[in-house]
Amino acid sequence: MIAFFLGSHPELSLAELRLVFNKKELKRWLGIALFDIEKEEVSKQFFALGGTPRYGTVIAELDDKNGIESELLEQLKASLLSEKRKEYILSLFGVHVNKRQFHHDLKLQLSGVKYDGKFEEAQHSPAVSAHVLKRGGHEFSAIAHDKKVYLIKTEQVQDAQFWSIVDAERPSRDMKIGMLPAKLARMMINLSGVTVEGKIWDPFVGQATIAMQGAILGIPVLGTDKARDSIEKAKQNMSWLVKKGLVSQAKHWLYPESIEKAKPDYDITGIVTEPFLGKPHFKPFSSEFLAKKEWQIINRLYGTLLQIASRSLRKGQRLVFVKPVFAFLANNGGRWYNPPLSASSEAWKVPELLKDLGSLLWVQRDNVVGREIIILEKR
Numbered sequence: 001m002i003a004f005f006l007g008s009h010p011e012l013s014l015a016e017l018r019l020v021f022n023k024k025e026l027k028r029w030l031g032i033a034l035f036d037i038e039k040e041e042v043s044k045q046f047f048a049l050g051g052t053p054r055y056g057t058v059i060a061e062l063d064d065k066n067g068i069e070s071e072l073l074e075q076l077k078a079s080l081l082s083e084k085r086k087e088y089i090l091s092l093f094g095v096h097v098n099k100r101q102f103h104h105d106l107k108l109q110l111s112g113v114k115y116d117g118k119f120e121e122a123q124h125s126p127a128v129s130a131h132v133l134k135r136g137g138h139e140f141s142a143i144a145h146d147k148k149v150y151l152i153k154t155e156q157v158q159d160a161q162f163w164s165i166v167d168a169e170r171p172s173r174d175m176k177i178g179m180l181p182a183k184l185a186r187m188m189i190n191l192s193g194v195t196v197e198g199k200i201w202d203p204f205v206g207q208a209t210i211a212m213q214g215a216i217l218g219i220p221v222l223g224t225d226k227a228r229d230s231i232e233k234a235k236q237n238m239s240w241l242v243k244k245g246l247v248s249q250a251k252h253w254l255y256p257e258s259i260e261k262a263k264p265d266y267d268i269t270g271i272v273t274e275p276f277l278g279k280p281h282f283k284p285f286s287s288e289f290l291a292k293k294e295w296q297i298i299n300r301l302y303g304t305l306l307q308i309a310s311r312s313l314r315k316g317q318r319l320v321f322v323k324p325v326f327a328f329l330a331n332n333g334g335r336w337y338n339p340p341l342s343a344s345s346e347a348w349k350v351p352e353l354l355k356d357l358g359s360l361l362w363v364q365r366d367n368v369v370g371r372e373i374i375i376l377e378k379r
């Protein structure tokens with residue numbers, strides 16, 4: 001059994017896992033999801049995931065009762081026994097164990113064992129976990145849930161440095177038009193189900209955040225945008241990827257074209273995009289009425305996207321896009337206006353595996369325009 005530690009937007013991370021592994025989790029609580037998948041299968045796919053900072057193998061599922069310390073100790077001992085480097089860190093969630101005593105006992109029973117006691121937080125940051133794993137050490141998490149304690153041994157951690165490079169170092173960045181976070185772009189591609197044999201179309205390519213993530217996964221991308229200067233910036237970002245050595249080649253086509261005039265490309269196997277989200281706003285709308293008015297201005301563009309996508313995609317292929325949600329001020333504080341979408345149920349359906357999930361929102365602190373990720377499958 002594999003335990004995935006879900007990212008900052010757990011519903012989205014879960015949706016990504018379900019579609020990538022084509023199954024539902026066995027159990028899920030807060031930021032953890034347990035899946036019945038082989039470790040080898042996960043290790044092949046882990047690099048591709050955007051929403052999972054780390055995963056591990058469940059090495060023991062114990063009853064949560066008095067005296068759990070000794071059982072945990074046995075499990076840890078058994079796991080470290082076969083390891084060359086007996087250095088470990090341990091996170092505890094809802095399990096009450098005296099870490100110092102615990103380590104002392106383990107040390108008595110297993111020679112050479114070292115607890116990296118500098119890391120005392122309940123959950124180590126991925127950077128700390130990565131640091132320990134890189135040195136050949138190990139990370140364990142004991143998590144209490146529903147009268148059980150799951151002991152998890154971390155297998156892999158997301159490469160934080162890679163994500164900060166693609167997000168922050170690309171040459172063309174325009175904060176004014178709002179850039180999609182790179183990890184969200186990656187998740188959207190995974191939600192589309194497009195593989196290296198297919199081709200993604202981003203009809204609002206902007207500065208190529210989605211196209212770059214496609215290229216990193218080896219997926220050919222067509223990017224169009226009505227603004228000529230966006231296309232120039234998109235091109236710069238794509239060639240930077242190759243120059244930086246993040247990909248050996250990026251198969252892509254970028255040219256200016258508005259969605260209304262888009263010519264059909266029959267090689268496309270999925271559409272992944274973030275349309276215009278409205279004029280940049282730095283403060284919440286002062287009323288729901290004004291938030292609704294903003295949606296009225298841009299909602300036609302979303303209608304056009306649905307129409308063109310419906311003509312371009314074939315049965316089973318997906319359209320994944322961002323729809324804005326707007327913060328507005330109400331009597332009792334701030335609220336969100338989540339605009340309705342009129343996607344014809346004759347043309348589109350929600351993928352079976354996602355039907356029980358609610359709105360997939362990506363909202364960061366201080367955002368006044370948030371993002372809802374819509375995933376539609378062509379009927």
Ligand SMILES: C[S@@+](CC[C@H](N)C(=O)[O-])C[C@H]1O[C@@H](n2cnc3c(N)ncnc32)[C@H](O)[C@@H]1O
Nearest residue numbers: 179180204206207208209226227258259274276
């Ligand atoms: C929110 S931005 C996309 C940003 C992009 N996801 C990124 O991270 O760089 C929306 C883009 O839609 C383009 N756009 C607006 N109306 C359009 C239309 N009718 N057809 C094609 N592109 C359009 C704008 O030029 C802008 O680049």
